[in-house]
Amino acid sequence: MAPEPSPAARALPPTLLDLGTYLLSRIGKTARGRLAERLTRRGLRLWDMAVLAALADFGPHAQRDLVQRLGIDPSDMAKVVDQLAAAGHVERTRDQADRRRVSVALTGAGRALLAELEAEARAVQDEVLAPLDPEERRVLQELLLRVQRGLSDGG
Numbered sequence: 001m002a003p004e005p006s007p008a009a010r011a012l013p014p015t016l017l018d019l020g021t022y023l024l025s026r027i028g029k030t031a032r033g034r035l036a037e038r039l040t041r042r043g044l045r046l047w048d049m050a051v052l053a054a055l056a057d058f059g060p061h062a063q064r065d066l067v068q069r070l071g072i073d074p075s076d077m078a079k080v081v082d083q084l085a086a087a088g089h090v091e092r093t094r095d096q097a098d099r100r101r102v103s104v105a106l107t108g109a110g111r112a113l114l115a116e117l118e119a120e121a122r123a124v125q126d127e128v129l130a131p132l133d134p135e136e137r138r139v140l141q142e143l144l145l146r147v148q149r150g151l152s153d154g155g
Helices: 020-040 046-058 063-071 075-086 108-128 134-152
Strands: 090-096 101-108
Touching: 020 046, 020 108, 046 063, 046 075, 046 090, 046 101, 046 108, 063 075, 063 101, 075 090, 075 101, 101 108
Parallel strands: none
Antiparallel strands: 090 101
């Protein structure tokens, strides 16, 4: 077994610590990993939660519209929807006008599952943001939303 690295060996280069984008990436990777680990215990992935959240927030969607909204590969989306449907968390229906079009809707069980997953995500958020007080968390959230909106606007 390899020896534990010394604190000096674990220290990050100051050049990287001075880059906000590097810090966002590193913190995001840690948070994502922690949430993914919790979801894996339930046999779920982050995409499962994303699909449930999109359906809860925006209502039923054509499966191909979910692909565009969430940026998921169409074949991956089919697998996610298949798994969620098999577990009773979403319902799929064929559009009567266009049989190729599949609409996906959240079920009551899916809504309940999403509430549990959101609690898990908030617990991870509390762990990751523990060094910040409530006001600092509020400000961070506002700043992150502003950055996200700037990226969404093509900035």
